[in-house]
Amino acid sequence: MMDWQALAISLKLATFTCLTLLPIGLLIAYLLARSQFVGRGLCEALITLPLVLPPTVLGYFLLVSMDQNSFLGSSFVSLTGQNLAFSFVGLWLASLIYSLPFAVQPMLRSLEQIAPELREMAWCSGLSKWKTFLKIELPLAWPGIITAMVLTFSHTLGEFGVVLMIGGNIAGETRTLSIAIYDSVLAFEHEQAQMMSLTLLAIALVTITVVYTFNRRHGHLLRL
Amino acid sequence: MVIYYGYEMLEVLLTDSRQPQLNVDFTCAPGELLALVGPSGAGKSTALRCIAGLHTASQGVIRSNQIDWFNSTNKVSLTPQQRRVGFVFQSYALFPHLTVAENIQLASADNTDATMTDTLLSKVRLHGLGQRYPHQLSGGQQQRVALARALARNPEVLLLDEPFSAVDKVTRRKLYLELNSLRRELEMPIILVTHDLDEAAMLADTMVVIHHGTTLQQGEPDQLLHHPNTADIAKLVDVRNLFTGQLLQQDGRYCLAWHDFILDLDELTNFEDQQVISWTIPPSKVILHQRVRPSRGEHENPISGTITEMLTLRGITTVLIAVSDMDDVIIQMDVSEHVAVRNALQTGQTITVSLIATAIHIMPG
Numbered sequence: 001m002m003d004w005q006a007l008a009i010s011l012k013l014a015t016f017t018c019l020t021l022l023p024i025g026l027l028i029a030y031l032l033a034r035s036q037f038v039g040r041g042l043c044e045a046l047i048t049l050p051l052v053l054p055p056t057v058l059g060y061f062l063l064v065s066m067d068q069n070s071f072l073g074s075s076f077v078s079l080t081g082q083n084l085a086f087s088f089v090g091l092w093l094a095s096l097i098y099s100l101p102f103a104v105q106p107m108l109r110s111l112e113q114i115a116p117e118l119r120e121m122a123w124c125s126g127l128s129k130w131k132t133f134l135k136i137e138l139p140l141a142w143p144g145i146i147t148a149m150v151l152t153f154s155h156t157l158g159e160f161g162v163v164l165m166i167g168g169n170i171a172g173e174t175r176t177l178s179i180a181i182y183d184s185v186l187a188f189e190h191e192q193a194q195m196m197s198l199t200l201l202a203i204a205l206v207t208i209t210v211v212y213t214f215n216r217r218h219g220h221l222l223r224l
Numbered sequence: 225m226v227i228y229y230g231y232e233m234l235e236v237l238l239t240d241s242r243q244p245q246l247n248v249d250f251t252c253a254p255g256e257l258l259a260l261v262g263p264s265g266a267g268k269s270t271a272l273r274c275i276a277g278l279h280t281a282s283q284g285v286i287r288s289n290q291i292d293w294f295n296s297t298n299k300v301s302l303t304p305q306q307r308r309v310g311f312v313f314q315s316y317a318l319f320p321h322l323t324v325a326e327n328i329q330l331a332s333a334d335n336t337d338a339t340m341t342d343t344l345l346s347k348v349r350l351h352g353l354g355q356r357y358p359h360q361l362s363g364g365q366q367q368r369v370a371l372a373r374a375l376a377r378n379p380e381v382l383l384l385d386e387p388f389s390a391v392d393k394v395t396r397r398k399l400y401l402e403l404n405s406l407r408r409e410l411e412m413p414i415i416l417v418t419h420d421l422d423e424a425a426m427l428a429d430t431m432v433v434i435h436h437g438t439t440l441q442q443g444e445p446d447q448l449l450h451h452p453n454t455a456d457i458a459k460l461v462d463v464r465n466l467f468t469g470q471l472l473q474q475d476g477r478y479c480l481a482w483h484d485f486i487l488d489l490d491e492l493t494n495f496e497d498q499q500v501i502s503w504t505i506p507p508s509k510v511i512l513h514q515r516v517r518p519s520r521g522e523h524e525n526p527i528s529g530t531i532t533e534m535l536t537l538r539g540i541t542t543v544l545i546a547v548s549d550m551d552d553v554i555i556q557m558d559v560s561e562h563v564a565v566r567n568a569l570q571t572g573q574t575i576t577v578s579l580i581a582t583a584i585h586i587m588p589g
Contacts, residue, residue, distance in 0.1 A: 120278050126331065127305065
């Protein structure tokens with residue numbers, strides 16, 4: 001039997017994370033691609049860190065930072081009267097951190113690929129920096145942005161370690177599909193585990209295929 | 225309909241002791257095509273980028289239409305958007321995701337004017353290609369789009385950065401002719417950056433030689449190529465027949481001691497007796513003594529030598545002559561192909577030429 005509730009939580013979490021990381025990731029990628037500042041290397045390293053850190057380690061630090069005694073945790077309690085840890089909001093915040101490299105890296109690469117002359121030409125054509133971003137950089141970085149969104153979505157959908165550490169396993173609140181699969185296996189409900197695993201596999205396959213097809217179709221636009 | 229404004233002189237005076245170093249000083253009149261020439265890395269493109277506002281020198285003035293675009297004293301520095309320049313980049317920098325027409329419209333102040341786009345496209349002979357994308361065009365067509373886009377903004381100054389370097393030779397020749405006829409309709413100052421001296425000499429009204437970020441001489445191409453101010457400039461503009469010698473004063477006139485020869489010279493001022501100088505004579509002004517029919521000027525500075533090489537290109541035969549009794553002294557002479565044929569010139573043959581006094585150019589150092 002498919003755990004539809006878990007699937008809904010997973011999709012909601014992935015969608016929220018995607019939509020939040022679109023502007024945040026784009027802003028970070030733009031700043032990294034277009035400005036030189038001291039500590040740029042450290043910034044890039046911090047953003048990439050969740051990619052290499054064991055999810056349990058990341059989850060542990062996030063859990064500690066969301067604790068009621070921490071600044072973040074206590075602020076959230078005083079604002080909403082609820083705990084941040086083991087809540088959907090906490091899960092969502094954690095997803096933003098662990099999916100950040102998946103959003104930033106493709107956007108950063110595609111922004112870096114845009115020849116500097118194109119921006120300079122836009123300025124010489126009278127376009128402000130903002131209009132240059134909207135009319136030149138954004139359309140050219142589009143494949144990277146799509147890739148970033150698809151990767152963020154898929155990665156958030158499938159994350160297990162951090163979700164378990166932060167969200168626990170509360171049905172209807174923090175139990176995602178990957179947690180439900182784990183539960184099913186522990187309960188020897190292999191048929192259920194198989195069905196849910198196949199669902200995640202199908203979603204992952206479809207999204208990655210979409211990315212590759214899209215990039216092949218639009219890749220030529222990046223070449224001068 | 226393209227309306228051009230009244231144009232005035234573009235004045236550029238820039239210094240920068242940081243890298244890349246700059247010490248640039250030139251002016252360009254409305255309708256004038258000025259070529260900035262010099263070897264790669266000489267600072268030509270940097271100077272152009274300064275005019276466009278893409279690079280800022282530490283000191284100086286850039287003035288267009290009597291308005292300061294840049295003035296380090298008054299701390300004025302307009303943004304590239306505020307300066308009305310038309311820029312053609314070496315890579316053309318066409319926006320790859322926009323059609324030809326959209327590329328042009330983006331640069332025009334009035335984005336909605338479709339007739340202006342059509343007019344510009346016809347001007348650069350691309351009529352009917354407005355809906356194509358840049359990657360669907362040939363190199364020459366892309367260059368034309370870049371030029372049309374540069375003109376779309378009614379620029380006060382047109383800047384061309386090596387616009388011919390990315391196309392093949394045949395296309396390049398075609399584009400030279402097109403630019404040459406197009407520029408007659410243009411009234412703004414035009415600055416062409418190129419490392420190709422022939423290209424500069426062919427297209428430009430004025431040439432400015434730049435080296436290590438410093439402008440060395442500004443003048444008409446003929447003046448600059450045949451009368452460079454110094455031996456260094458002579459080397460930069462690749463003059464042939466560059467030699468050193470010593471001036472001697474005889475009977476109130478200067479003559480030139482060069483190896484065992486004493487050559488007559490035209491009137492000279494600002495030089496001293498015994499001064500060591502560099503001198504040059506254009507290969508086209510080395511006069512061949514015809515065997516059949518003696519010509520005027522044969523008694524003027526005659527030099528004999530043996531032909532070591534002959535090369536004919538587009539009707540001009542270049543003859544290298546090893547001067548008799550001198551080691552490694554080669555004089556280059558350019559004659560019409562028919563002159564070479566009529567005189568039956570061939571390698572190994574001994575001939576006599578005249579280095580006529582009026583064609584000898586003397587430079588200090």
